[in-house]
Amino acid sequence: MKLINNRNLYKAAFFTCFILISIFTVSGMAKILDFLNTGADRGGMLRLATESEDIYLPKVNWTKLENPARKMEKNTLGKLERDYLFSWYVKNTALQNNDYKGIDDYYTLNTRQNLYRTIKHNKSQNIAIENTTLKHFPELEFYSEDGQLVVFTDKNVIEYQKVYQNKQLVTTIQDTTTYKVMMLLEDGFWRVRHFQKMEAAAFAKDTVRAKPMYTIKNNVILKNGTPFTIKGINYYPKNSAWDTFGDLFNKDTIARDFDIIKKANLNSIRIFIQYDDFGKAKVLAEKLEKLKILLDLAQSKKLEVIVTLFDFYSDYSLDSWTLTHRHAEQIVNTFKDHKAIIAWDLKNEPNLDFENRGKENVLSWLDHIATVIKENDPNHLITIGWSNSVEATHLAKQMDFISYHFYNDNTHLEYETNTLMKSTNKPVVISEFGVPSYGGMWNFWEGSVTKQAAYHKKMQAIFKKNDFAFMSWTLYDFPQVPDQVAGKWPWQKLRQKRFGFIDIHGNKKPAFLYINH
C-alpha cells in the first residue's frame, strides 16, 4: 500500500483544516478581547485640565473687566481666554478643512449647528478658507453671579483670510470686525452660546511715542541726526557658528571678538536669532539674558547691532502666524529701548523660500511681522536681508532701509546698488558679501587666501568711492557648519567654512587687511 493515497490525503487535509480553524478562532478571540480592552483613558471622563501646546496665540488685550455683576477672577479670565481662543482655533480649522473636529467642545448644542451648516455648505461648493486672527481687544460686559455665564464684546478683531475655491486661491482679505460673544461654562469648558458680528469700533489712538536714535532721511541713515554709514561684519563666535546663543556662549570670547572688530575700525555687526533656539512662541528668558549680555557688550565697545530674527524658520502658513508674532513681540519688546540696536532684520534671505513656500505666503507673512515689530518697538529701524538686489524691492515701502546680499562678480556692485537706491529711494545696505578662501578638489582649486584678499580689496575700494554701507561675511572661518546652512555635501560645507577674515587657528588671513577702508 502506498503512503500517498486518497485516504491519507483526506486525513492530512482534515487535520490542516482543523489546525487553521483553531488558529483563526484563537487569534480572532484575542483580537476581540484586545479591542474590548482598548478605549479612552478613564481619567478622560473627568475632563481635568488638559495640557495644551501653544497652537494659537493672537494678541489678546482685555481693555475692560469692570461689569455690573460679579467681579472677574484672574483665574477664570485665563481659562475663559484660553477657551475663547480655542473656539476660534477650532472654527478656523473647521473652515479650512471643512470638518467638525473640536467644534462640540467649544460651541454649545444650538450654536454648533450654525457652524455645521456653514461647513456643509462650503464643502458642497468646494470652498476652503484659511483664517487667522491677529488681535483681540475684548471688553467684559457681564459675568453672572454664579460664574457660569459671560458676555463680552471682542472689539476690532483683525482677521486675515485666504479664500480658496476648487483648490485655487480666490483672494486674500484682511478685515476688522467687532463680535459680541456670550459663553457658558459647561462640563468645565467655556462654550460659545451666542456669537454676533457687529460693526468695527473706532481704534484707540496709539499713545506710545517713539524715541528713535536712528532715523532715515532720503537715502541716508542718520544717527542722532548726523549721517551714519554702516561699516560692519556678520558675526558668529568661531566655535558656535549659527549657534551664537547656544551652550558655548561665552562673554569673554565675544568681548575679545568685539575688540578685534572695533580695532579694525568697523562700527557695526549683524547677528542671528534662531526661532527654535529662542523657544518659539514662548521665548526663553535665558536666551534673552544672553542676547542682553551681547548687546550690552556691543554698546560698551561702541558697536551697533543689526539683529536678524527668524533664522532657520520657514513656516509661513496662517496656522503659525500668531506664534511667530508672539516670538517677535517678546524679543523686540524686551530690547525696544536698547541703545546698541540699529535695526531688526526680519528674516535672512526670505526670497529663497519663494519657490517652495509660495511668494505670496512669504511676503504677506513678512508684511505682518513688520507691523508687529513696528508696533512693539517704534524706536528701531527694520529691514529684510534679501539674497539679491532684484528681489530687494519687495515690501520696500514698509522697510526703513533696504538690505541685500551681494555674492556676484564685483564688477556689478556699483550698478546693482545704485539701481536699487534709485528705485526705492531708501538707504541701501549690502548686509552680506564675501568669497571663500577654500581651494580644493571640490572647486578645482579655484579659491585661495590671496584671491580672497584681492576680492575684498576691490570691494572696499568701491565702498569707499561710493560711500556704500557694507557688512562682510564673516569674521571667522568655522570648524563646524550645520547642515541647514549650506547643505550636507562636502563641496557645499567646505566652502561655507572658509569665508572668514581669521582662520580657525585664530590667524589673520591676508584679506584681513581689507576688512575696512
Place this chain on the structure above:
Amino acid sequence: MIKRLRLIIVSIICFLLFVFAATKTNNLEANISLVTTQKKFIAGKPIALQFKSNSTLATARLFIIHSYGKTILQGKNQEGKLTFKIPPIYSLKTGQVSWYLIQNEKVTDTGNFEVLPNNTTPTLLENYLGPNTILTGKEHYTMMVAIPTDSYDNPKADNTTVFIKDQFLENITVSTQKTASFIAWKNIYSRTKSGKMLVSTQCENTSSKEFETELNPSIATDFTVGFSRNHEFADGNQITKLETSKIKDQFGNLVGDGTLVIFQVITKNNMLLKTFAATINGVAIAQLLHPDHAETYNVKAYITGIAESNLIQITYKPLLSNFTYQFSEKNRKITVGPLKSFMKQIVPDGIKTELKIFHNGKLLETKNVETNKGYATFNLLAAFYKKPTYQFEITTLGITKKTETKNYEAN
C-alpha cells in the same frame, strides 16, 4: 504654394490676435456697482444683493463674512444685472454681514448689511438662575439672567422688555428689565425667613418655567446647653445627656439639620474630653459616660467659628467611701470586694480595679482587672513573684488603699 502659405500664416496671426484680445478684455475688471439699497434685513427672509455692470458678460464672486461663517457666492449676470443670493443659512442668523466683491482675485468693492432678529416669530426664552441656594439676610441674592431670542435662536435687539417675577410666601414681585448685550438680568435679594423662592420670567407672550431658589438659614447665633442624667453618682456606667437649646440664626430661623456642634469637657485635672452631635430641628444632643470616680465636668459647646454656648458644671459623687479586701492562698490571691453602691447594691460589672505591686518601696508592676459580681480578684503566681515580701496599693472607684507588707514563701 507661397500664396497659400501666406494665407495660412495670416489666418493664424488673426486667430492669435483674436485670442489675445479676448483674454485681454476678459481680464479687464468690469465696472460693477451695488444696486440694492436695503441695508437691514429680517432674519428668515430671503436676501439677495443686486449689482449692475457695464458689461453683460462680466462675472464676479462675492466673499461674505458672517457671524457663523464665511463663504463665496457665484454671481449670475443677466443682461448687466448681477445677483447674489445669500444662502438661507446666513440669512437666518442675525448680525452684520460684510461682503467683498471679487473680480480676478482682486477686491473691487466692499460693503455690509445687517440681519435683524425676526420679531414676528414666537419668542423663545432661555434662563439661568444662580446660585440656587442662598442664605437668609439682606446682603445675599440670587441672579436671574434671561436671554430672549426669536425662533431662529437670534438674541433679541437691545431694550427688549423682560418681566422678572419672584414669589416668596405671600409676596409676589414683578419687575421690568430691558435687555442689553443679549441679556436681561436682575439680582433677587434674600429674605429674613428661610424657605423656597420661585422665580420666573416673561418676554412678550412667552413665559419661562419656574425656577427654585432655596433660602437657607444664616449662620447660628449663640445658644445654651443643658444636661440630664439618671443619677449623680460616678458609676462609670450611666450616661449623661448634653442637650443644646434650639439653635437659630439672627432672624429666628432654625439652623439647618446636621449643623455640627462640638461639646468640650474639661475635667477636674484639666483633661480635655470632646463629644460631637449634629442638630435635628435646631437641637443637638450628645452623650457622655459617667466617670468612675468623683469628678466635676465643665462643659461648653461650640459651632466652630460661628457660635458658642454658656459654660455649665456637672458634678459626680463617688459611689462608695470605702472597700474591703482579703488575702488568701498564702497571700497569693487578693480579693477586692464586695463593692457596694449607693443603695448597698452590688456595683455593675466591669468596674476598673488597679493593683500596684511594690517591693522595698519600689513599684514593680501595675495590674488591672474589672469587677465581676462586685469582686475583683488578683492572682500572684509563685513562678512569677519570687521575692520574699511584697506590698500593694489597690485603687477602685477613685479610692486608694495601701496594704501592709506581706511575706511570701519561696518555692
